[in-house]
Amino acid sequence: MxxxxxxxxxxxxxxxxxxxxxxxxxxxxxxxxxxxxxxxxxxxxxxxxxxxxxxxxxxxxxxxxxxxxxxxxxxxxxxxxxxxxxxxxxxxxxxxxxxxxxxxxxxxxxxxxxxxxxxxxxxxxxxxxxxxxxxxxxxxxxxxxxxxxxxxxxxxxxxxxxxxxxxxxxxxxxxxxxxxxxxxxxxxxxxxxxxxxxxxxxxxxxxxxxxxxxxxxxxxxxxxxxxxxxxxxxxxxxxxxxxxxxxxxEKLNGFLCKRNKIAEFYDKNLIKMDWITTPKYFNKDWIDTPLYSNLHKKPNNLCSYHIYPILIKNKSNRRAFVEYMRSSGIYVQVHYIPLHLMPYYKKHFGYKAGDFPIAEDFYEREVSIPIYPDLTEQELNYILNKIYTFKF
The missing domain is CATH 3.40.640.10 (Type I PLP-dependent aspartate aminotransferase-like (Major domain))
Known part of the structure; x- marks a missing residue:
């Protein structure tokens, strides 16, 4: 898979x-x-x-x-x-x-x-x-x-x-x-x-x-x-x-609806995992009721969920989790390596580790798990199962 x-x-x-x-x-x-x-x-x-x-x-x-x-x-x-x-x-x-x-x-x-x-x-x-x-x-x-x-x-x-x-x-x-x-x-x-x-x-x-x-x-x-x-x-x-x-x-509204549904699936099912932090702002307050039926009447608030970022509470486990998921056929990603830590920016602008501690801590914990409209229920359950069975 x-x-x-x-x-x-x-x-x-x-x-x-x-x-x-x-x-x-x-x-x-x-x-x-x-x-x-x-x-x-x-x-x-x-x-x-x-x-x-x-x-x-x-x-x-x-x-x-x-x-x-x-x-x-x-x-x-x-x-x-x-x-x-x-x-x-x-x-x-x-x-x-x-x-x-x-x-x-x-x-x-x-x-x-x-x-x-x-x-x-x-x-x-x-x-x-x-x-x-x-x-x-x-x-x-x-x-x-x-x-x-x-x-x-x-x-x-x-x-x-x-x-x-x-x-x-x-x-x-x-x-x-x-x-x-x-x-x-x-x-x-x-x-x-x-x-x-x-x-x-x-x-x-x-x-x-x-x-x-x-x-x-x-x-x-x-x-x-x-x-x-x-x-x-x-x-x-x-x-x-x-x-x-x-x-x-012509399909954008449908794509947005599907992404929101997948995000809600993750919200509900990952909350029980105490070693994961799901994004605090991705919650029902930002999902208007009409969203799932139509988007012709545009909601006041809508997240478009390009990615679904989770944070690993113990950052020392992040690499093992990424490798485990990829070995299971789930190609999670990290978004992003902070720009100020890139060699070019350090060399030309004098940036260094420690300049932006919140961004750096976020990077060390973040993992983007799959989210796109064609994800099937079977694939979502497979992803969830692999997260549940991850051993530190």
Whole structure:
């Protein structure tokens, strides 16, 4: 048996959609890209969406168009994938980490202000595991110090907190469509925004800084003409990928419902294991009754459960547990190695062990157990049985 911690869920409609594009005139730079962008934008209630080749490209683009420059500082969490910070590093920015909150594993909002300096330009919170970070409080801080917000919501498409979607408050919100995420394009990323200026800059940055929009060009030499107005990258996504994204989006609500049901299964059955801590915020208070029947009426609060992180109370048992589960065919994972402990960050920014004790303690205990919509009842019971029978 092989059960990964996460995987894509592809059906015949997805396959048919991709095949139709392969038979069409446009494999890239065609109509499916805009169709996918509009579908995601409408779902989140924003004006603009720009699809890119992957989530890392999206983060890089967001930092660029928001104006991050050499030696500017951006504030983020150490418990995230490298891309959250690397997108700013590409532009010469400096990552300033803030420790996490024990209650939800997101950035500790109460510690952000003490890290703000005259060089701070951006706050980049992450909604870890799909639990929405407290954007309302972060927005208050950003307004006070005239800072911008890039919300890394790669874990949190469709998530909501206090009636707000993940894209309602930030200047830009970044999504990822990697196969282990809620929906996939194979690879892919997207930026959501209500800012028209950012939108236009993102379109340029995605395609070498080139425009073919006649209203934006200095000259109008003929139908072949285009202008490179800025220095950009080839961060384009293909119609093949977007065709898959379109049909995946049609299933997103169902995927979110299934993830919540699996999380509730774990909540109920792991509470009896005194050597495990389940996430305190993953509880029924965050699951509205209408969730399981439909999501057309969006709930005020919704965790999207990209992962289900458990903590091993005795950290010395974590490695043995991971090896035991993997030897049983259950490929649990650890999310994440704190960025400040990576050799690159220690070498270039002087970070060291002990700088962020809550994040470090979390890392030493955390294990992500499988959660994805195609998990069967048999597989869930198998996972549970293996956890129950683990011997220290």
């Amino acid at each position: 092989y059960i990964p911690y996460g995987k894509q869920c592809i059906d015949e409609k997805d396959i048919e959609s991709v095949i139709n594009v392969l038979k069409s005139d446009y494999l890239t730079q065609g109509p499916k890209i805009r169709e996918f962008e509009e579908k995601v934008a409408n779902y989140h209630g924003v004006k603009y969406a720009v699809a890119l080749s992957n989530g890392t490209a999206a983060l890089h683009a967001a930092y660029k168009v928001i104006g991050l420059d050499v030696d500017d500082e951006f504030i983020t969490t150490p418990i995230t994938f490298a891309a959250t910070s690397n997108g700013g590093l590409y532009l010469g920015g400096k990552p300033v980490f803030v420790d996490i909150d024990k209650s939800d594993y997101n950035i500790d909002v109460t510690k952000i202000e003490e890290k703000i300096t005259s060089r701070t330009k951006v706050i980049t919170p992450v909604s870890y595991a799909g639990f929405p970070v407290n954007m309302e409080e972060i927005k208050k801080i950003a307004n006070k110090y005239n800072l911008k917000i890039i919300h890394d919501a790669a874990h949190a498409i469709g998530a909501r907190r206090n009636g707000y979607s993940v894209s309602d408050i930030a200047d830009m919100t970044v999504l990822s469509f990697h196969p282990v995420k809620h929906i996939t394009c194979g690879e892919g990323g997207m930026i959501l925004t209500n800012n028209e200026e950012y939108y236009k800059k993102l379109l340029l940055f995605r395609t070498h800084g080139i425009t073919k929009n006649i209203d934006e060009m200095e000259a109008k030499d003929g139908p072949w003409y285009y202008e490179m107005q800025e220095l950009g990258y080839n961060y384009r996504i293909t119609d093949i990928q977007c065709a898959l994204g379109i049909t995946q989006m």
